[in-house]
Amino acid sequence: MPQKSEFVEYLVEMLQPLGTIRVKSMFGGWGFYADERFFAIVADDGFYVKVDDVSRGEFEAFDLKPFRYEVRDTKATLDYYEPPAAAMDDREMLCEWARKGIAAAERAQAKKKPRKKKK
Template sequence: MAISPSFVDHAVDLLSALGPVQARRMFGGVGLYCDGLMFGLLDGDELFLKTDGETRPWFLEAGCRMWIYPGMYETSYYRPPDEAHEDAEAMLPWARLALDAAVRAQAARGAKARAPRRAGAKAR
């Protein structure tokens, strides 16, 4: 679904209290980045934020809807509560949860890359 430039600007403004937020087009949508980490996405003029096992319960408790990739692929991205979409102060806690999840995901990827290979294991 198309994303209007005005919605991209609105989302970046809404999330700017988190820090410098950049929007980058990708796969027909827009990725939202802060400190080089993707923590959100835009699809069809809707904002979705990254979650993980630690932050997802907050989104579920608030009744947030999961972003499902076309073709029914479930993701870790959820739409924040409606009241957060018009007020940067109300959005900030949700954005922080998303950035925290992105930081943990990056740390986990880094730990995997640094993990020693077992003896006899073949490189991929």
């Protein structure tokens, strides 16, 4: 497992008011979990919070940009947006935006069908 960067460690520290934050290495970046809800990513030296149809408009109203990547000839945009730049130095503000990601993760989890138990 790659070592966490200072940036990832900084974010984990900043997000402590949200409870236990777990990070997992994934696809050259990091996934952030709060109580097993996948709510944010770090990729390309940026922090991105999960959005959905409920929260996307609020991010777009601040002219915040989604995470985009390109692999070979394929371009993709994910449902993760950067919080305002000012939030990166303000714990309360960063947690406020991260809570929106946690709420989006909760809504996504609620939509999933429960898995059948194996006998």
